[in-house]
Amino acid sequence: MIRVAKLSKTYRGASGAVHALREVDLDVARGEFFVLLGPSGSGKTTLLRSVAGLERPDGGEIEVGGHAAFSSERKLFVPAEERGVGMVFQSYAIWPHLTVFENVALPLTQGKKRLARERVRQRVADALKLVGMEEYAARPAPLLSGGQQQRVALARALAIDPEVLLMDEPLSNLDARLREEVRVKIKAVARELRVTVLYVTHDQVEAMTLADRIAVMADGRILQAGAPDELYRRPASPRVAEFFGAINWLRGEARGGVVETEIGALRLAVDGAAPGRIVVGVRPEDVKLSAARAEADNVLVGEVRSAVFTGGEFLYDIEVNGKLLLARAMSDREALKGTVFVHLPSARMALFREDPS
Amino acid sequence: MRFSRPTQRSVLIAIALIPAAAIVGLLLIPVWVSIRADTDAGAVFSLRAYRALFSDPFSYRTLFNTAIFCSIATLTALSFGVPAAWIVERTTLPRKGLVFTFMTAGLLIPGFLSAMGWVFLLHPRIGLVNAAIGMVVPEWRINIASPVGMGFVQGLGLAPLAFIRTAATFRSANPELEEAAAVHGIAGVRAFLRVTLPLAWPGILAAAIYIVTIGLAAFEVPAVIGLSNRVFTFSTYIYTQVHPNEGAPRYDLAAAFGVFVMALAGSLSWLYFRVLRHGHRFAVVTGRSYRPRQTELGRGGVFFAWMFLSVYLFIGQLLPLLTLVWSSLLRYFQLPSAAAFANLSLVNYRGLPWPHLIDGLKNTAFLMAAVSTFVLALSLAISWIVVRSKARGRFVLDAVAFLPHAVPGIIFALSAAYVALFVLRDFVPIYGTVFLLLAVYVLERTSFGTRMLNNALAQIHPELEEAGQVMGIALFRRLARILVPLLAPAFLNGWLWIALLTYRELTIASLLVTPDNVTLPMVIWGLWQSGSFTRAAAGAAMGLVFMLPFVAAYWYFGRRLAPEGLKA
Numbered sequence: 042m043i044r045v046a047k048l049s050k051t052y053r054g055a056s057g058a059v060h061a062l063r064e065v066d067l068d069v070a071r072g073e074f075f076v077l078l079g080p081s082g083s084g085k086t087t088l089l090r091s092v093a094g095l096e097r098p099d100g101g102e103i104e105v106g107g108h109a110a111f112s113s114e115r116k117l118f119v120p121a122e123e124r125g126v127g128m129v130f131q132s133y134a135i136w137p138h139l140t141v142f143e144n145v146a147l148p149l150t151q152g153k154k155r156l157a158r159e160r161v162r163q164r165v166a167d168a169l170k171l172v173g174m175e176e177y178a179a180r181p182a183p184l185l186s187g188g189q190q191q192r193v194a195l196a197r198a199l200a201i202d203p204e205v206l207l208m209d210e211p212l213s214n215l216d217a218r219l220r221e222e223v224r225v226k227i228k229a230v231a232r233e234l235r236v237t238v239l240y241v242t243h244d245q246v247e248a249m250t251l252a253d254r255i256a257v258m259a260d261g262r263i264l265q266a267g268a269p270d271e272l273y274r275r276p277a278s279p280r281v282a283e284f285f286g287a288i289n290w291l292r293g294e295a296r297g298g299v300v301e302t303e304i305g306a307l308r309l310a311v312d313g314a315a316p317g318r319i320v321v322g323v324r325p326e327d328v329k330l331s332a333a334r335a336e337a338d339n340v341l342v343g344e345v346r347s348a349v350f351t352g353g354e355f356l357y358d359i360e361v362n363g364k365l366l367l368a369r370a371m372s373d374r375e376a377l378k379g380t381v382f383v384h385l386p387s388a389r390m391a392l393f394r395e396d397p398s
Numbered sequence: 399m400r401f402s403r404p405t406q407r408s409v410l411i412a413i414a415l416i417p418a419a420a421i422v423g424l425l426l427i428p429v430w431v432s433i434r435a436d437t438d439a440g441a442v443f444s445l446r447a448y449r450a451l452f453s454d455p456f457s458y459r460t461l462f463n464t465a466i467f468c469s470i471a472t473l474t475a476l477s478f479g480v481p482a483a484w485i486v487e488r489t490t491l492p493r494k495g496l497v498f499t500f501m502t503a504g505l506l507i508p509g510f511l512s513a514m515g516w517v518f519l520l521h522p523r524i525g526l527v528n529a530a531i532g533m534v535v536p537e538w539r540i541n542i543a544s545p546v547g548m549g550f551v552q553g554l555g556l557a558p559l560a561f562i563r564t565a566a567t568f569r570s571a572n573p574e575l576e577e578a579a580a581v582h583g584i585a586g587v588r589a590f591l592r593v594t595l596p597l598a599w600p601g602i603l604a605a606a607i608y609i610v611t612i613g614l615a616a617f618e619v620p621a622v623i624g625l626s627n628r629v630f631t632f633s634t635y636i637y638t639q640v641h642p643n644e645g646a647p648r649y650d651l652a653a654a655f656g657v658f659v660m661a662l663a664g665s666l667s668w669l670y671f672r673v674l675r676h677g678h679r680f681a682v683v684t685g686r687s688y689r690p691r692q693t694e695l696g697r698g699g700v701f702f703a704w705m706f707l708s709v710y711l712f713i714g715q716l717l718p719l720l721t722l723v724w725s726s727l728l729r730y731f732q733l734p735s736a737a738a739f740a741n742l743s744l745v746n747y748r749g750l751p752w753p754h755l756i757d758g759l760k761n762t763a764f765l766m767a768a769v770s771t772f773v774l775a776l777s778l779a780i781s782w783i784v785v786r787s788k789a790r791g792r793f794v795l796d797a798v799a800f801l802p803h804a805v806p807g808i809i810f811a812l813s814a815a816y817v818a819l820f821v822l823r824d825f826v827p828i829y830g831t832v833f834l835l836l837a838v839y840v841l842e843r844t845s846f847g848t849r850m851l852n853n854a855l856a857q858i859h860p861e862l863e864e865a866g867q868v869m870g871i872a873l874f875r876r877l878a879r880i881l882v883p884l885l886a887p888a889f890l891n892g893w894l895w896i897a898l899l900t901y902r903e904l905t906i907a908s909l910l911v912t913p914d915n916v917t918l919p920m921v922i923w924g925l926w927q928s929g930s931f932t933r934a935a936a937g938a939a940m941g942l943v944f945m946l947p948f949v950a951a952y953w954y955f956g957r958r959l960a961p962e963g964l965k966a
């Protein structure tokens with residue numbers, strides 16, 4: 042539905058050039074909810090705006106809905122108003138001089154396809170109903186709360202019946218409770234309409250809960266794309282791994298099926314890893330703690346240095362051979378104290394070759 | 399066929415390029431005229447006009463007069479404007495909103511009307527004040543018809559501009575810098591001299607340069623006070639070269655002087671932007687909004703502040719206009735007295751050339767409406783390209799649109815007169831029509847329109863437009879349905895301002911008006927030039943009356959919108 046190939050964009054300013062996109066490739070299937078995840082400044086907005094036609098890339102290709110929208114080779118640039126996508130802006134961009142109804146109706150009466158009065162009324166009503174704003178149709182835009190503006194923006198984008206819906210950090214201006222509520226609404230609406238969504242966020246939880254697939258961006262590149270659990274379980278690089286929450290890093294030397302790490306020798310799930318310096322990543326919830334020694338590989342002895350109760354679970358700092366490991370465990374019983382056994386299941390370890398640097 | 403975006407964009411760019419090209423053309427014409435001469439052997443090009451200009455003592459006298467006039471005007475404007483700005487922005491003076499209103503309104507008073515009032519007050523022979531002085535000390539006189547006197551009158555008129563410019567500087571001063579001084583024991587007058595003033599200095603300097611640029615170009619005051627006494631400054635020099643009392647017009651000399659002054663004005667503008675940029679380094683833009691520290695005024699301070707402001711409002715704004723109205727009711731000049739009151743009559747009003755006046759009023763009314771509308775339409779095209787599009791060369795377009803501010807209006811008039819008379823005459827007979835005035839007024843005001851809309855556009859989030867664009871609304875529809883409604887307050891305000899500035903415009907008209915396209919200010923000035931001063935005063939009073947509805951409208955709709963980029 043959206044295909045991006047070798048897309049590049051460089052901003053040149055007084056303070057030098059910024060490479061916002063560096064040969065980005067992306068493929069979003071029909072009906073997919075696709076999230077671009079990355080820290081601020083990683084190029085997400087630039088990519089989204091390039092797909093919308095609001096930004097003109099320097100090189101590469103973009104296809105939207107099966108039609109070529111941009112190609113540097115063919116010198117093709119379809120302007121934004123011809124691409125027929127819906128978009129929800131970070132600022133919502135609700136037109137303050139119009140009512141809710143007029144906001145949703147304007148693209149239908151002034152846009153590419155202009156509908157008859159009766160059709161417009163019907164479309165606007167349907168769209169407002171979809172987001173639960175049908176009672177507010179007559180309200181002037183300046184009187185809306187942030188959450189309401191957000192929903193009107195969504196209704197407006199959906200009313201033109203787009204095949205592709207673009208959203209740039211639509212929840213970042215809402216307070217935490219509202220964010221949860223609107224997130225659920227967005228997901229439900231997208232499902233119901235089977236619209237293809239390209240969604241930008243820097244919030245890992247938001248990405249995991251919404252996405253069919255996620256692309257992690259940094260420095261104008263896509264580091265890895267895949268289903269949320271895939272990215273979580275099998276990150277392609279330490280950077281991606283760190284993006285999805287805390288992780289313990291252990292440096293070591295691989296020899297056959299074993300790695301000598303700073304806290305001791307660990308057996309790996311795969312035999313015959315190429316010898317050399319590697320880094321092992323273990324998520325806190327994969328650090329299994331027990332008072333009695335478990336019968337398994339990779340069991341070490343550690344000391345509980347601190348235990349913090351966070352409601353549903355305990356967060357432990359465990360010292361193992363002089364190194365602190367972060368561990369997370371369900372809080373259905375008392376916190377562990379003193380000496381504990383630490384089990385690191387080899388299936389849950391992520392291995393990376395350490396950079397020569 | 400519906401336009402797709404690139405073509406609509408090109409249409410908009412074409413619309414914006416028309417005035418830009420015309421401005422550049424009009425500025426190149428003086429260069430051309432100054433080096434070209436017709437001889438029997440055809441046209442020849444030489445620097446003869448420059449040699450003639452710079453070997454004539456009269457040119458130097460004019461330059462000297464202009465320098466004195468400009469300096470006095472700037473000093474006067476700053477000595478009233480800067481303290482007033484400080485009082486309004488940085489003290490606890492009660493009811494100071496009123497001051498802002500009066501100062502802004504002061505910008506609307508036509509300079510040539512005030513100048514007439516001052517002649518009635520301070521003319522060496524007929525001035526009311528001089529007559530009063532003469533009763534006490536027979537040999538004393540204040541001569542208003544001198545560069546110093548004219549500079550003072552001009553300065554009073556420019557004080558509101560100095561006020562508005564420096565008010566912005568005082569308003570954006572970071573209070574923490576002064577608080578830091580206070581914490582370290584620097585307070586009171588020393589804090590003012592060591593911290594407040596140095597911080598405001600770039601802003602004041604920029605305002606001073608801005609006012610010098612306007613003073614350099616000033617026409618109305620020198621025309622009303624100086625011309626009949628043969629005291630010339632730059633603008634009136636050009637006027638007399640084109641409309642000499644005897645002999646043929648000397649376009650070449652006027653153009654040569656024009657080129658010289660354009661270079662001077664260009665350097666001043668360059669300096670202005672340098673100082674502004676330098677000033678921004680101090681402005682500490684934190685993004686936070688803060689209220690500047692306000693000095694507590696005691697009872698004495700409040701009294702003194704209001705005294706100062708009232709003195710300015712009285713001499714700077716009320717006195718000349720009251721004098722004008724008073725004089726219009728007299729057959730001959732006399733001080734207000736019981737006898738004088740008994741002699742008041744409307745004879746001057748009955749003696750006005752009414753058909754002529756009505757013609758002028760009609761033309762002026764047409765120009766007010768048309769100029770404002772065209773300026774805003776063209777400025778929207780230019781500002782959109784400058785602020786919103788990423789078109790290459792947009793900054794050049796912006797600079798060109800600013801040029802009419804930097805370059806004296808009389809030079810535009812000179813070029814336009816030349817083009818209309820000698821180039822367009824045979825195929826577009828526009829000379830002597832109101833459309834020539836329309837065209838030149840519009841070009842002249844485009845600088846104001848674009849400054850104002852650049853600012854207004856920058857306040858509007860680009861995503862509001864982009865939302866329309868992504869959802870399929872083409873450029874002209876976006877402008878009409880989204881941008882124009884959002885800009886409505888700025889448009890209304892700008893429309894009224896431009897209309898009022900058009901109402902009082904005399905500089906450009908002085909070279910382009912003929913009996914067939916006369917404007918109201920030209921009728922009044924014509925009466926003045928012909929020596930019927932009291933009748934001119936009656937005309938001027940009528941002019942003030944016609945203006946009232948617009949001032950009222952302006953008063954009613956957003957008078958607090960600072961007229962950024964205004965050329966008074």
Ligand SMILES: Nc1ncnc2c1ncn2[C@@H]1O[C@H](COP(=O)(O)OP(=O)(O)O)[C@@H](O)[C@H]1O
Binds near residue numbers: 080087
């Ligand atoms: N209009 C612009 N001009 C110059 N640099 C820009 C512009 N827009 C974005 N950038 C730069 O490009 C990089 C990517 O920006 P952006 O796409 O907005 O990132 P994100 O949305 O991931 O925060 C940043 O370094 C940003 O500063």
Ligand SMILES: [Mg+2]
Binds near residue numbers: 082087
């Ligand atoms: Mg962004």
